[in-house]
Amino acid sequence: MWEGPWVGLGLDTKRSVWLDYSVRRAGASCGASEDGRERSKSHGEDLEWIDVKLRWNPDDYGGIKVIRVPSESLWTPDIVLFDNADGRFEGTSTKTVVRYNGTVTWTPPANYKSSCTIDVTFFPFDLQNCSMKFGSWTYDGSQVDLVLEDQDVDKRDFFDNGEWEIVSATGSRGNRTDSCCWYPYVTYAFVIKRLPLFYTLFLIIPCIGLSFLTVLVFYLPSHEGEKICLCTSVLVSLTVFLLVIEEIIPSSSKVIPLIGEYLVFTMIFVTLSIMVTVFAINIHHRSASTHSAMAPWVRRVFLHQLPKLLCMRGHVDRYFAETEGSAGAGGPPSSRSALEAALDSIRYIARHVMKENDVREVVEDWKFIAQVLDRMFLWTFLLVSIVGSLGLFVPVIYKWANIVIPVHVGNANQ
Template identity: 65%
Template sequence: MTKAIVRWDGTITWKPPASYKSSCTMDVTFFPFDRQNCSMKFGSWTYDGDMVDLVLVDRYVDRSDFFDNGEWEILNATGRRGSRRDEVYWYPFVTYSFILKRLPLFYTLFLIIPCLGLSFLTVLVFYLPSDEGEKLSLSTSVLVSLTVFLLVIEEIIPSSSKVIPLIGEYLLFIMIFVTFSIIVTVFVINVHHRSSATFHFADMEMRSPELKTRKGVGGRRGGAPPRGREDQNHAWAAMLEKATSSVRYISRHIKKEHFIREVVQDWKFVAQVLDRIFLWAFLTVSILGTVLIFTPALTLFFSSP
């Protein structure tokens, strides 16, 4: 039972001791830099306007009894009077609209800044030497971290299939970004460890002409040495031929090793150049993507209600 104040002019003031709870559909497109417009409508659907009339005392809601909230800030709270008519009767109502702005400091510190840091860690993957296996480990760790952040955000924001939240778009962008960086890193490491295995070095051998002694008069070879000396010369010639063959083999082997080293160094240089190209390309894409995604939300956040 509550008290009603009856005045001399017939005005009755009744303040019901009740707490009204209202819910409204949230637009999480620009979460966590979003604004929400929630409305509360008061009216009588039992008595028409001739029996119960609602009068709007002030257009602006008195916020002297409002408590500060750590997540939301009231930008504007206004009321307006309207009426609904049918064939015979009319029904007055009063609608109060509350424009709320989310305070994004908590989400900025614990969600957005870590995501920005992870995105730039992905860029630093291409700054590591090409022969380091930690390049893939770093990229995979960043991808797992982003997946955890996505699960955390899914629990925070209201479930909705109509729009994708801003922070969700950014996380998906970074996850695609990191996945592509892993593919590129695998390609660069493969290039770095390539060699000349598919190249076959041609065996080149120079044959010396066989020298014969000159024939003398009557068909005899002129200046022919005695038999013992001739055998000794053949032995020295065989040893010299073996030594020459060994020298040629060593020379071919050294040339081949030198060629292989040159090819390997060329592939390493190509991998280093690719790393630098992808470093600047990914850095540019990361900065542009971040600016393009967050600019509309920040513009709306700092604009007047």
């Protein structure tokens, strides 16, 4: 127990008190909650002011220049976080450091949670701005004024976070005025960016792999039923990924996340591939008995022109011209009748063989058209997949890697 001479405590509230305000020895961690709000935590703040009634002469008190007094025993400023998220506005009660010249230093440890809107447009390559606004709850500027010690926050005292990286942390002082008074406040603005390695490895790369796996569907033979099975399996996998992302990303109807756009793009991509595959299988199983003769333009485009453009081996049309043979004159009537009977049999066999050959040729033509369609959609879907993936991710990754910090950040109410 302190047994020395007591120092009179008090404060003349009619005088203006200047607070030297800063955030030190702070640790920060940020994350997204289910309600779509971002939580930014800061621990510890330094408050310093001069109380003229707490001055003494060290020579009169045994050379004592510094004492430590419980904060409950003297006046302390009611500095609170205005945009508080957890409903707790007070910090932990600790002792204040009082010097003989009346300077009072108070560093109350506190766990502040600030709520700010999160923008998941470019998730997981997103950049978030979150601010923390501090000020007096009951005193106006004529009674308690805030002086910002330093605009730049020392980031070396912040704890590391495996999901977020602090890009910029700055402070600014502002005033809010009404009809009679003005109220000073200090705003700390934090610019943070997400570290996307985890989401890249476990979300983006598998989604891109599934997208390119869809392209391989068109490389399978058209008569294989596994084409539809593969497409359906990829579609189910994408649906599972979409459900996983819905659990990770805060729900918001204002913007669509980048990874969500890519998943929707891939699902449409796979759905179209299923439709095209069904059409190609239908083409593959066509025959002369089920469909009418092939149109001339179809034969010209799919049997002659497209195979050359797609680097495929040409399909040769083989048609037999039915020629009518005539029996030569001469010979005895009996020999002529026997020869005509033999020729009739040969003609019958030839017509039958030619008919079977025509049917087989029609079937082969339709199968070749199915192969041409598969090859055409293979290159088309591969090109669309590459262009779509690069078009969605490359600009965002480039922007994320070359972040330009804005002059004024934060979303505090000015």
